[in-house]
Amino acid sequence: MPTRSDVERLLRGAALRVTRPRVAVLTAVHEHPHADTDSILGAVRADVGEVSHQAVYDVLRALTAAGLVRRIEPAGSVARYESRVADNHHHVVCRSCGAIADVDCAVGYTPCLTASHDHGYAIDEAEVTYWGLCPACSIAPSS
Amino acid sequence: MPTRSDVERLLRGAALRVTRPRVAVLTAVHEHPHADTDSILGAVRADVGEVSHQAVYDVLRALTAAGLVRRIEPAGSVARYESRVADNHHHVVCRSCGAIADVDCAVGYTPCLTASHDHGYAIDEAEVTYWGLCPACSIAPSS
DNA sequence: GCCGCTGTCTTGAATCAGTCAAGATTACGT
DNA sequence: ACGTAATCTTGACTGATTCAAGACAGCGGC
Structure with missing residues (x-):
């Protein structure tokens, strides 16, 4: 499981700003593989307090575009995310x-x-x- | 492309009642492989006149359960149906x-x-x- | 260490596929 | 032709995701 500084390094390496929600989301995806957006939102809020629902969607999209997380969508399921990439x-x-x-x-x-x-x-x-x-x-x- | 009586035979073979919407939906799926629900609804209406949106959902579910059509859901797409099964x-x-x-x-x-x-x-x-x-x-x- | 620019987050509303529910219809076995 | 249970219609609703506008905050430069 990556440490806070590992996570920051990952974000900077992808030219993404290091913000509370981003660190929390990326950490949550590492800690809860295959979690859906809502579970991630829950984990993020437990970690850093109130974060908007929209921020989590935005962050997940940014992380996916940057290749830091992978989005999977099995038929009949909502989108899920995992940190095993590449x-x-x-x-x-x-x-x-x-x-x-x-x-x-x-x-x-x-x-x-x-x-x-x-x-x-x-x-x-x-x-x-x-x-x-x-x-x-x-x-x-x-x- | 199956004829009307082929379609009826398929339905009866699956212990499904032969109704206008069912014949039209099953025909539409054969004629438009990988079509989404909305396209199928359009094809069905062009074929037999007004049919409720709900009926098409019901029929597609029944046909899928009976194995007469297959439902596919590529990530990022709505559900699509095809008649190649088995x-x-x-x-x-x-x-x-x-x-x-x-x-x-x-x-x-x-x-x-x-x-x-x-x-x-x-x-x-x-x-x-x-x-x-x-x-x-x-x-x-x-x- | 402070400033400004730009990317990010918040709030609140909207969309869209698909589902639920209740009642009217109709296919089909007898 | 009849009765019954499956099917269809109508209309409301849900839930995931997106859109939009403005407030806020990293981070590079001074």
Whole structure:
């Protein structure tokens, strides 16, 4: 988990001003992987007091654009954020409770990046989402 | 493209009542692959006259539950529907204009289905989304 | 250490896809 | 043709996200 100064360094490195909300949001994303905006807002407020809802949206967008966090949007879920960037990893999503876990792809660094027929598209990323049941929901499918 | 009676057969085969809106929606999904709900509503109204927005949502849900259509939700897009079901295929999405094309996966019928470490999840599907630029947007990136 | 510029945050309203609910209709088995 | 349960219509509502305008505050330069 990065320290306050690590976080500041990350922000400055991305040419972003160091502000209370930004430090808090980036820290929250590191501490709560795959959290949605609302959870992050809660964590931020617990950390630094009142922060507007809009600020969190703005900060998350800025961090995403700067490549400091990654936004993921599994079907049927609101946007979630994670701090693991720049490594090719994917996600398993529980169909029942929505829990998300990281998965390193089995078939190499850029799995399936060559589609069989690309229709002339210039493909730059292959995103894989695994669907199934998490351990808890496997035991009690309809809690 | 299925005929009216093909569509009726599909509906009956799924134990769904044959109604005007259902026939029209299922036909529209076949005719407009990857269309969003609103486009489908437009196509349906052009076909059979006034149909409520709610009916289209209901029908799409029923068809999806019955496995007659598949719902896809690329990040940053509204829900879209397609009639290709039961074959393992994936999608390329244009980052610029949102256009979607089908892609048969290069590495076999169920690509990457074995994640390197599944965290105890019971995985039943691997969904792959390729991101890039469609031919038109490759030429004029910021139209 | 102070100033100003510009980027960031606050406040408050708006949008948009999708859902909920209640009652009217209608397909379909008998 | 009839009755019933599924389906459709109407209309209100939710919840995530965005837009807009003005107040505020980092940070580079003096």
